Amino acid sequence: MDSKLKILKFSLLAGAIYFALVSIAHMIGYKVPILFVYFDVPSYPYQDRIISFLAFGWAIFLFTAFLNPKNKDLIKAILIAGTVAIIGLVIINLTTDFTILSKDININYFWMETMGLLVYILWLIYFYIKSGKINK
Numbered sequence: 001m002d003s004k005l006k007i008l009k010f011s012l013l014a015g016a017i018y019f020a021l022v023s024i025a026h027m028i029g030y031k032v033p034i035l036f037v038y039f040d041v042p043s044y045p046y047q048d049r050i051i052s053f054l055a056f057g058w059a060i061f062l063f064t065a066f067l068n069p070k071n072k073d074l075i076k077a078i079l080i081a082g083t084v085a086i087i088g089l090v091i092i093n094l095t096t097d098f099t100i101l102s103k104d105i106n107i108n109y110f111w112m113e114t115m116g117l118l119v120y121i122l123w124l125i126y127f128y129i130k131s132g133k134i135n136k
Contacts, residue, residue, distance in 0.1 A: 004130040008069050008124065008127035008128060008131045009069040010066075011120075013062070016060075017059075019056070019059035020056070020059040022052075023059060024052075026049065026052035037089065037113045038110060039109070040104070040106075041101055041102075041105065042101055061074070061077075062078065075124070075128050078124070079121065079124060082117075086117055089110075090114060093111055093114060
């Protein structure tokens with residue numbers, strides 16, 4: 001297996017582990033930065049559980065892609081969905097007045113977490129493209 005494909009493979013595993021941890025944190029309601037993008041925004045347990053189930057789905061998709069990183073259609077779907085998710089977070093960050101919820105909320109943390117996820121998606125895109133050229 002080529003080094004670019006190996007990097008893609010283990011980057012997918014890292015994402016699967018991350019989203020599994022996000023799922024667990026949301027299920028138990030443990031609001032920790034990085035595992036909760038909007039960690040200091042009030043939420044209801046049912047909202048956190050919905051996010052938990054969705055994050056678990058992401059973990060499964062990423063883990064499945066890790067098992068078979070040559071499944072370019074699955075990885076492409078993950079990249080498209082991830083890009084749309086980042087766009088959604090950007091829209092939330094730009095259009096939500098978080099100060100209504102609390103004057104103590106610092107939106108810069110939300111932007112840092114959003115940018116961290118963007119870097120991850122860009123990393124995957126890069127190695128997806130590079131590994132595709134190798135396998136042709």
